[in-house]
Amino acid sequence: MHKFGAGGNINTWLDQIHHEYKTAVSVDCVIFGYDHSGLKILLIPCDMPPFENRLSLLGDIVHPDETTDEAAHRVLSTRTGLDDIYLDQVQVFSNLNRHPLGRVITVSYYSLIKIENDDFLLEKDNLGLQWKNVKDITELAFDHKLIMDTSLDRLKRNLREHPIGFALLPSVFTLNQLQTLYESVLGFEMDKRNFRRKLSNLEILKATGETQKDVSHRPAKLYYFDKEAYEEKLKNGFSFGL
C-alpha cells in the first residue's frame, strides 16, 4: 500500500504511481438547454467502438496544466464558443469498465445555457453536435446515460434552492415562461397565482417595462433577473426557495 499523506519513499512515489497505474482523468459535461418543447441536452455522435451508433456527452481529457473546472470550461468554450456559463461539478464516475480503451475516471459537470445562443450548431465543422430532448433519451455511449440522470437529479434540486433557472431562459422573459420551465423540469404543475406571489415576494425580478410583441393575445410583461439585488439579499441571510 502506498503511504499517501503519511510519507514514505517520497522521491520515487509519483514515478511509481505512474508506472504502475495508468489512469486517465476526463471531464464530461451535461449541457442543458431549454425551449418550449422542454429540457434538452447537447450531444455529439460517438465513433468509438462499441458505441458507434450512439450519442455521447461532450468531454475531454483533463490537461496537465488545468484543473477539472478549467477543463470543463474549456470543453464548453471549444464546442459552443460560449463563455461565462453556469457550471457545477456533479460527481466522479470511476467504474472499471466504463471506458472501452482502459481506465478513465471522469468528473461530471452540468451546465445551463440559453438555447437561443446556439449559433455554433450552424458551423460546418460542428461534428454532428445536436440538441436532444431529455425525455427522448434512452441510451447514450459509455455510462453517459447514468451521468445524465445523475446530473438531472442535481439540476432539479438546485433549481428549487438557487436562482439558476434564469440561466436557461432568454435574458428577458415572462413569468409564464419561468413557471413553465419549472413545471417542465421538475415534472409537476404549480399554481399560477402562488408561483407569481412567491416570485414577487423574493424581490429578485425586475420588470423591464416592455411587453411581449407579436403574440395574438394580451402580451405579458417582461422581466429580468436582478443579480445585484439577489446578492445583496444573500448577505442579509436571505435564501432562495421555490
Add this chain to the structure above:
Amino acid sequence: MHKFGAGGNINTWLDQIHHEYKTAVSVDCVIFGYDHSGLKILLIPCDMPPFENRLSLLGDIVHPDETTDEAAHRVLSTRTGLDDIYLDQVQVFSNLNRHPLGRVITVSYYSLIKIENDDFLLEKDNLGLQWKNVKDITELAFDHKLIMDTSLDRLKRNLREHPIGFALLPSVFTLNQLQTLYESVLGFEMDKRNFRRKLSNLEILKATGETQKDVSHRPAKLYYFDKEAYEEKLKNGFSFGL
C-alpha cells in the same frame, strides 16, 4: 485536442494520454466522529515535505482495480478496521499545486463513525492516528483544510435532510444526545420541545424500553433509529427533515 467521446486514433489514444499526462488520482477521507466535546475528525501526521509538522486526512492512491468509492472504503477499512460505514462523495479537488510531488487529483469523501468504536487507536502501529476537534483545526497538510471545510458544509446540509446523525451516535441514545449533536454540528440551539415533537412525528425512532444507568438524575429513555421503518416511509413519499 484529444477527441474524447468523439473517436479519433482510437488504438493509441490511451497510450498517448499516459505518455503525455502523468496524473495520479487519490481519495481523501474526512472521517467525522462525535462525543460530548463536539465534532472531531481523524487525522494522521504528515511526513512529506513541506508539511512535516502538519496533520493530514487519510487517503491513498486509487488502485487500478477499484472505483474511487472502493478506494475510500479501503482506506477506511485499512485504517480503522471498520466496515459498513456511512460514506459520501463530496467533490474533486484538482488545483495544480495542491500536491508537492506532482499532479494528484483527489476525490474527497466524508464518513461518519461511532467514536466509541475507536479501539484501532490503541494499536501499536497506528502511525499517530488521532482525533482532533474540528473547531481547533486551523491548518492541515496539502489543501486538506479546504477539503475539511467543504466536507463540513456538506455534512451540515445532509444532517438536516437525511437521517445520518445516528451514524455518529452509539446505536442506542437519548433524545438529548441527539439534539446536542445537532446543535453542536449545526452551530445553533434548538427548542427542546419542538425538537422532540418533530422526531416523534417522523416516527423513525423506537424506544428500547431501557433507560440510562448511572446518572445522578432522572434517567432518560433510550432510543434507536429504526431503519426499516424509515425505508418503508421513504417508499410512500415521506421525506426526512429537521
Add this chain to the structure above:
DNA sequence: ACAGATATCGTACAAATAACACTATGGGTA
C-alpha cells in the same frame, strides 16, 4: 424528606402553504 439535576409534556400565536375563479387586454376575424 428534601435538594439537585435532567426528563418530559401542551398550548397559543405567527407564518407559510395550498386551494380556488374571475376580470383584463390584446390580436384575429367575420
Add this chain to the structure above:
DNA sequence: TACCCATAGTGTTATTTGTACGATATCTGT
C-alpha cells in the same frame, strides 16, 4: 366594429407548519 379567442393578471380563505414559551415528573444522593 363587434365579438371571439387566447393568455395575462389578480385576492381571499382554509390548512398546515413553525415558533415561542414554563410547569410538573422522576430519579439520585445526602
